[in-house]
Amino acid sequence: MKPMIEVTDLNIQVPGKKLFENLNFIIPANNLTCITGENGVGKTTLVKHLLQSFKSKSPQIKIHATRSRTQYVPQLRNIDDEFPLSIIDFVALGLHQSNLLWHTRSEKKLLQDVIQKTNLMAISKRPLGAASGGEKQRAFLAQALCAEPKLLILDESTASLDTVTKNELLILIRSLLIDRDITVLFITHDPELIEKYADYELHLSHLQAQLIKKGEREK
Numbered sequence: 692m693k694p695m696i697e698v699t700d701l702n703i704q705v706p707g708k709k710l711f712e713n714l715n716f717i718i719p720a721n722n723l724t725c726i727t728g729e730n731g732v733g734k735t736t737l738v739k740h741l742l743q744s745f746k747s748k749s750p751q752i753k754i755h756a757t758r759s760r761t762q763y764v765p766q767l768r769n770i771d772d773e774f775p776l777s778i779i780d781f782v783a784l785g786l787h788q789s790n791l792l793w794h795t796r797s798e799k800k801l802l803q804d805v806i807q808k809t810n811l812m813a814i815s816k817r818p819l820g821a822a823s824g825g826e827k828q829r830a831f832l833a834q835a836l837c838a839e840p841k842l843l844i845l846d847e848s849t850a851s852l853d854t855v856t857k858n859e860l861l862i863l864i865r866s867l868l869i870d871r872d873i874t875v876l877f878i879t880h881d882p883e884l885i886e887k888y889a890d891y892e893l894h895l896s897h898l899q900a901q902l903i904k905k906g907e908r909e910k
């Protein structure tokens with residue numbers, strides 16, 4: 692099993708309480724792992740520690756991807772309905788910053804590929820503020836994909852979506868594992884999605900984490 696993340700003897704505390712003690716786990720590369728656990732157990736805090744480790748160089752956390760190839764998609768973003776940005780311009784913000792004021796031919800191609808893959812072609816010129824919840828989630832995902840991530844972390848990205856839309860999003864995310872050799876970490880409370888789409892579940896409980904292998908999936 693090729694690891695994407697290796698956590699060794701990690702302790703995490705927030706003011707006034709200890710969340711995790713001596714965490715030891717591996718997140719396998721090129722798989723979809725759901726992070727689960729009760730409200731307040733520390734799922735988001737753990738993910739924040741993983742992201743901060745690029746800066747802090749914590750010896751307890753080893754991530755086999757660079758910071759720029761690690762993308763975090765938060766659950767909620769306050770985007771004003773009147774915000775004057777089209778979906779395609781919002782997605783393009785995810786492209787790596789070059790020194791040029793314009794997009795290169797390869798960047799334009801990547802942007803078009805991502806817009807197509809996330810099924811945003813028909814609505815790419817619309818204002819982001821006017822998009823539905825499912826369309827916005829696809830736009831957030833598309834923006835993250837523009838950075839060509841090796842590790843994609845999704846924080847409850849399906850929480851506000853209906854059954855059909857959340858299944859569509861997960862089918863799309865699973866197809867990325869194959870096409871783009873991506874490892875996905877997905878914080879969720881949704882047992883149906885875990886059952887249908889996860890390769891592994893990292894279950895968090897008081898002070899502890901346990902990696903559980905789920906059913907074999909087609910890759």
Ligand SMILES: Nc1ncnc2c1ncn2[C@@H]1O[C@H](COP(=O)(O)OP(=O)(O)OP(=O)(O)O)[C@@H](O)[C@H]1O
Nearest residue numbers: 705706707710728729730731732733734735736737
């Ligand atoms: N900076 C902080 N100061 C104090 N307490 C904090 C801080 N950050 C997180 N906490 C607390 O740590 C606990 C874990 O929070 P976290 O958001 O990681 O949980 P979670 O598992 O992601 O929850 P949920 O499922 O509700 O999103 C909570 O009790 C939270 O209030």
